[in-house]
Amino acid sequence: MKGEPSSGPTANAKLVGAANAAEPRVAIGIANDEADDGQWSRPAKDYASSRYSKLAQINSANVGALRVAFTFSLGVNRGQEAAPLVVNNTMYVVTSYPNFLYALDLTKPGAPAKWTFKPAPKAASQGVACCDVVNRGVVFADGKLILNTLDGETIAVDANTGKAVWRTQVTDINLGESLTMAPLVAKNKVYVGVSGSEFGIRGRLTALNLGDGKVAWRAYHTGPDTAVLIGPRFRPYYAAEKGKDLGVKSWPGDAWKIGGGGVWGWISFDPALNLIYYGTANPGPWNADQRPGDNKWTAGIFARDADTGEAIWFVSTSPHDLFDYDAVNELILLDVPIGGQIRKVLVRPERNGFLYVIDRESGQILSADPFGPITSYTGFDLKNGRPIPNEAKHPATGKIVREICPAAPGMKDWQPSAFSPRTGLLYIPHQLLCMDEENVEANYIAGTPYVGMTAKMYAAPQEGGYRGEFLAWDIANRRPAWQIKEDLPVWSGALVTAGDVAFYGTMDGWFKAVDARTGKLLWQFKCGSGIIGQPTTYKGPDGKQYVSVLAGVGGWAGAIVAGGLDARDSSAALGFVNAVKDLPDKTTKGGILYVFTLP
């Protein structure tokens, strides 16, 4: 019953604009291009976060023959957002809460578990996870797996023995803090964020020593400059980011102390510039009437010195955020020819609907193009580096504001894109949703939700019922090359390979391979549960190329299934349930690793 690409549920998917495929494109390089040993040691593949593999054994000509090599039950039926890693012929897979970490021996048929590490996070941590109890992955470094647990521990696990080397408590569930992001390791530091901007947390990034887990430094995202690690080296490009203690002054009273701005998304690293890049989440509460001001340094992008944590620049993507437009999405570091010279940029398909290209040395925004329907802003002002507000869409108390696009999860959320230097295209999995919103008063009680907004989401009316899209964005020409419209939000990560195949999954369980140049569907397989995980690829001990992905619907988008929410409550999951009421008819809870290869 494996579906042929042309039949069945994929009738819901529609390819648009592939005619551009043959167009010549300028060469764009991945920053600090790394050798590819066929392993996959961190979720984003490389420091540039390309999610591009140089393996090409599986290619656009033969991918149609892909078949299941083996499967593994994770033993946990909640949203599975993690990326399977492969290092030294061992696959490492982490589950959603309770964050089991499995080491699978790829040298043995069927890949039995060599060891399983069970961190036993506090059960109460489930109560402070806003949007399912996901985990976005572990990272391998220096013979250790670095694991974040939902209750806020960062744990180094010995890759050989499966025993903890060190455990550091980084966040506090009593304050509404949780931990879902994948850490990044660069040089000898482990960078760890915090989730909970819907609980009045105070966001920050923490750097731990890789060797012993001790805190090296901590940079807050609200408060005085000393706490934010803003000092003499801070040179933001735009005027609004200049001034003393803006992390206090851009807030009313003490609101900065409970102002959100967590870090639950992605971090990139440029070894040549010795800078890390990451985004900060929404300010809290969602009700913006309670926090007049720019609400710095929430909802923006930081560049920091990788060793000291000193802030170098900041770009505010959603100043005084009105819509829960977290700025935590992935940052892809590319070297792009622009105006006759190679510019070191970072590319950010942003939650607010604009695809930013930013000079990663200076913080100057080179371009910001909409990649889907936007009503919350009327355009983008490159002079001040900010989107132009649309007053008509400002949420208010006692008034339902309709058709705000994109909805709270943004034009895209955490689900990471992939970039191929062979095609010059960025492959963006994302959603096409709008929302109605009304502000209500939020009251802060430590450890409880602090939101102040009633939202109801639905398919973007501009998109003919399609709630998701797999978009190939032409970086050089600043426009879509092609788009695959999908019935449901595309909440999985993307993968692209030197075989010119791009992979993604759908929330009803189809794992798809498409031609990286044209978007043509080449192969698909129906997994047991909806896919919100990050596909990866690797070379096995037998020399063959494999592709792996976790199935297990959930996350914010799939909480209706993973958390068993009631479809009649349109405000459930902060309004997301309303947009995916039909999901329980289309998939079931799960937690399954799938690994594919050619016959």
Add this chain to the structure above:
Amino acid sequence: MKGEPSSGPTANAKLVGAANAAEPRVAIGIANDEADDGQWSRPAKDYASSRYSKLAQINSANVGALRVAFTFSLGVNRGQEAAPLVVNNTMYVVTSYPNFLYALDLTKPGAPAKWTFKPAPKAASQGVACCDVVNRGVVFADGKLILNTLDGETIAVDANTGKAVWRTQVTDINLGESLTMAPLVAKNKVYVGVSGSEFGIRGRLTALNLGDGKVAWRAYHTGPDTAVLIGPRFRPYYAAEKGKDLGVKSWPGDAWKIGGGGVWGWISFDPALNLIYYGTANPGPWNADQRPGDNKWTAGIFARDADTGEAIWFVSTSPHDLFDYDAVNELILLDVPIGGQIRKVLVRPERNGFLYVIDRESGQILSADPFGPITSYTGFDLKNGRPIPNEAKHPATGKIVREICPAAPGMKDWQPSAFSPRTGLLYIPHQLLCMDEENVEANYIAGTPYVGMTAKMYAAPQEGGYRGEFLAWDIANRRPAWQIKEDLPVWSGALVTAGDVAFYGTMDGWFKAVDARTGKLLWQFKCGSGIIGQPTTYKGPDGKQYVSVLAGVGGWAGAIVAGGLDARDSSAALGFVNAVKDLPDKTTKGGILYVFTLP
């Protein structure tokens, strides 16, 4: 990483005795041979319980190319013992508690659920399930699916709409009763049993009208003849079964009222004789000192009139059972040439370790051969139809009796065998375990465990560490044709086809296809979780043959994983945990449907 048949974990499996393969065998027929439409409408396939399919597209020459067609996550990670059914291009799958029933549309690639029926059994029913919260399958009849729930409802669900047509409460959790068996439908009756012989229940079989779910008759397994439906037509073959009200007299005092003898296994039907056949479970409590006597009518096989329920004959397989030797296993109805004439027999690979061949008209035992190492009996007395007790192995209070073989789960448990008329072989999945036991006093409190035995199981010392076996038994020659020794108990069902392929699964997740004539491993696939389900096969809407099985370790044998039991407690799961302490290192919890086909 799919294992080649000759490598990897299957090194743990050893084929013995295949040299007999070429021997000519006499023709043995399946009773009342039915046409095979390529569907699979009840767990046992046909009324004779052959689990034999006439489909031969997948055969011993091409099965090596089998591959995954699609998968489906059941959303429930407990032991999955059910058989996937296929009727009218729809697959019906039932899960362990909470007994979700899915209807998958096979005409659509990837088979999304057409409907899901959620019966919402009482959560307390989990507390009266002795050995994981399994369900052994639904049955399709008359446009309805007949579903038993753990809390004791039998529900008819309309196959088109997924709505309940009728619901009848058959058992009572307040008395320790649960319901795990697959019902049988024959003519216009639904036959339903009861689980809970470890809780002091009073066992019985209930016949419901297929049309409206009303109780047609109920036959108890203890008590006066009127309650047991013993009347003038009862003609047992052996003297010990003759007499008035033996269901009272063979018990001390009122012990028969809480004497166990449930029905949680299999029922077969002979339309020509209009008889149903089924076995009764162990007497309660396990401590036999508390119930001197034969303890009728527990631990034996009944033949009853299918319409009226009148008892026709009874064979006592373990009179005054000392070892929890339930008699609930499958009964395969065959027509066998014996001594120059065709005898209508039923074949029963029995928990006590003897493979019975019984004349199904008279109840005469024609043969009873050991099919594994037995110490609990010294032999079998065909004159009185009983195994010969070994006094040295009788459990006692204050004394640990060692090396009782087979252990409490018997030489085989519920996991059903399959018979091929092409080979004359019965394919028996089973375990090779012994135990140490000590009686302790059991006190009856309604709804709580009533056992009175401390047991500790382990690999049968006679078997070199192998705890399981897939055995091909030569019916005509009354001996093994070949045996595949397995590391773990083989707790899955068996399937055999006209393609001369036999299928079974292992508790560490290998789904295996072997040559039905020689036992040679032809293909295997590593499923995500251990397999204790019943494989089935069917012809899909595209005319191709498919093979399906549920993965999801659990049941009594896998409770250590499914229930998260502590390996340090050797008496956990009534002593089974001790025999499978290593299981958590070999598999994970799951609940996944796998469907395979040829490319």
